[in-house]
Amino acid sequence: MTAPELRVSIQSDDFDTASEIAVLTQGRADIGAIVTFSGICRNEGGRLKALELEHYPGMAETEISRIAHQAAKRWPLTHLTIIHRYGMIRPGENIVLVVAASTHREAAFDAAAFLMDFLKTRAPFWKREHLKDGSEGDWVEAHEKDETSASRWSD
Amino acid sequence: MTAPELRVSIQSDDFDTASEIAVLTQGRADIGAIVTFSGICRNEGGRLKALELEHYPGMAETEISRIAHQAAKRWPLTHLTIIHRYGMIRPGENIVLVVAASTHREAAFDAAAFLMDFLKTRAPFWKREHLKDGSEGDWVEAHEKDETSASRWSD
Amino acid sequence: MKLVYFAWVRERIGKAEEEIALPDNVGTVGELLAWLKGRGDGYEAALRHADAIRVAIDHQHVEHRASLAGASEIALFPPMTGG
Amino acid sequence: MKLVYFAWVRERIGKAEEEIALPDNVGTVGELLAWLKGRGDGYEAALRHADAIRVAIDHQHVEHRASLAGASEIALFPPMTGG
Numbered sequence: 001m002t003a004p005e006l007r008v009s010i011q012s013d014d015f016d017t018a019s020e021i022a023v024l025t026q027g028r029a030d031i032g033a034i035v036t037f038s039g040i041c042r043n044e045g046g047r048l049k050a051l052e053l054e055h056y057p058g059m060a061e062t063e064i065s066r067i068a069h070q071a072a073k074r075w076p077l078t079h080l081t082i083i084h085r086y087g088m089i090r091p092g093e094n095i096v097l098v099v100a101a102s103t104h105r106e107a108a109f110d111a112a113a114f115l116m117d118f119l120k121t122r123a124p125f126w127k128r129e130h131l132k133d134g135s136e137g138d139w140v141e142a143h144e145k146d147e148t149s150a151s152r153w154s155d
Numbered sequence: 156m157t158a159p160e161l162r163v164s165i166q167s168d169d170f171d172t173a174s175e176i177a178v179l180t181q182g183r184a185d186i187g188a189i190v191t192f193s194g195i196c197r198n199e200g201g202r203l204k205a206l207e208l209e210h211y212p213g214m215a216e217t218e219i220s221r222i223a224h225q226a227a228k229r230w231p232l233t234h235l236t237i238i239h240r241y242g243m244i245r246p247g248e249n250i251v252l253v254v255a256a257s258t259h260r261e262a263a264f265d266a267a268a269f270l271m272d273f274l275k276t277r278a279p280f281w282k283r284e285h286l287k288d289g290s291e292g293d294w295v296e297a298h299e300k301d302e303t304s305a306s307r308w309s310d
Numbered sequence: 311m312k313l314v315y316f317a318w319v320r321e322r323i324g325k326a327e328e329e330i331a332l333p334d335n336v337g338t339v340g341e342l343l344a345w346l347k348g349r350g351d352g353y354e355a356a357l358r359h360a361d362a363i364r365v366a367i368d369h370q371h372v373e374h375r376a377s378l379a380g381a382s383e384i385a386l387f388p389p390m391t392g393g
Numbered sequence: 394m395k396l397v398y399f400a401w402v403r404e405r406i407g408k409a410e411e412e413i414a415l416p417d418n419v420g421t422v423g424e425l426l427a428w429l430k431g432r433g434d435g436y437e438a439a440l441r442h443a444d445a446i447r448v449a450i451d452h453q454h455v456e457h458r459a460s461l462a463g464a465s466e467i468a469l470f471p472p473m474t475g476g
Binding site for chain 1: 171172173174176177183185187188189190191192193194195196197198246247258260261263264267271304
């Protein structure tokens with residue numbers, strides 16, 4: 001199986017999901033299935049002004065690339081894109097994007113879900129809330145169930 | 156749980172995945188996760204000129220809406236879009252799009268995968284190949300494994 | 311009663327739809343398939359492996375044991391290959 | 394050896410990074426956490442529940458039983474909440 005094209009970007013700027021998909025399909029006719037996951041900042045019932053994402057520069061790239069390579073080894077993918085933002089992110093804005101392309105839909109679905117489970121539990125990012133009333137909110141707590149989701153992929 | 160916004164379209168025209176996603180996120184800040192599935196016509200190693208999709212008008216809409224409502228009952232979704240094309244579709248063009256939006260990623264992933272499994276096995280569409288050499292190819296055969304995929308959702 | 315055919319079922323039978331009057335002893339989908347099969351070579355070719363044929367009554371998938379009572383449009387087609 | 398801190402570990406310790414010289418009897422990640430905890434109130438607050446602290450050596454996640462031998466950058470942080 002040929003190695004998929006891989007694109008990993010850790011950036012503060014917003015990105016355009018549409019053009020990330022377009023880039024992938026342009027001039028190719030061997031891709032049968034594309035699954036995308038977009039993680040978007042919620043307003044949490046209106047009380048949130050922004051999420052601040054702190055990250056560990058250097059390790060974030062390394063760790064996400066490592067996860068991407070694991071997915072590429074496990075499923076027959078033609079392309080994999082992972083973009084993760086850091087810095088201040090307002091409600092409605094993108095936080096993370098995963099695009100998995102394959103000839104078959106199961107591989108694209110599984111790879112995208114796998115990547116998200118591992119981004120949640122292994123990528124060195126931490127979210128803190130900034131509230132509408134101007135106060136600095138708490139650090140978001142990790143969820144036990146994210147660990148459980150990630151553990152389902154071990155075989 | 157509130158019923159999700161639902162959009163089902165059976166059409167011969169191509170569609171724009173990007174604007175389908177954009178429509179959904181515009182002016183909303185309660186969506187945390189969007190999963191999209193795009194099914195794209197492959198060229199099958201270069202031998203395919205086009206896929207012709209025959210469908211059963213009337214039943215296609217009814218059956219896809221039924222599947223969409225099942226997904227909406229089963230997972231907490233804020234939005235669901237299903238577009239399925241019919242007619243002549245060339246390699247690289249879209250065949251089908253599913254967009255599932257939710258506050259949580261598991262619901263969005265599962266709903267999108269569920270919808271695709273049931274579109275494959277329950278939506279009244281039939282693919283026939285048209286070959287590059289000008290000849291009319293065969294009707295595409297149904298895969299046993301699509302039935303198996305669909306059966307994993309029965310509980 | 312209206313019968314509609316799709317994909318290779320339509321091609322083998324040689325028409326997309328027809329109106330038929332059912333004999334009294336045809337009460338289920340399975341009986342309909344068996345009866346249709348005897349109507350000529352095209353029907354015979356289309357319905358040779360009747361088990362594989364999918365049927366919808368008024369736009370709803372049904373099993374072969376389903377009753378035809380009250381049906382106004384019955385569709386016969388191969389396993390679906392959309393998505 | 395360089396130590397780097399993130400999120401509330403960074404805030405409680407009151408700095409983002411520091412250079413330290415390890416005592417000879419600190420050979421594993423677990424021993425490092427225990428030793429750091431005794432260095433003052435900020436460290437004590439950050440490392441009170443040491444089991445919950447995640448550690449990376451030179452950009453790789455490691456367990457608390459891992460050896461520090463050869464490490465040049467050690468990172469301490471809470472469970473991750475990206476994605």
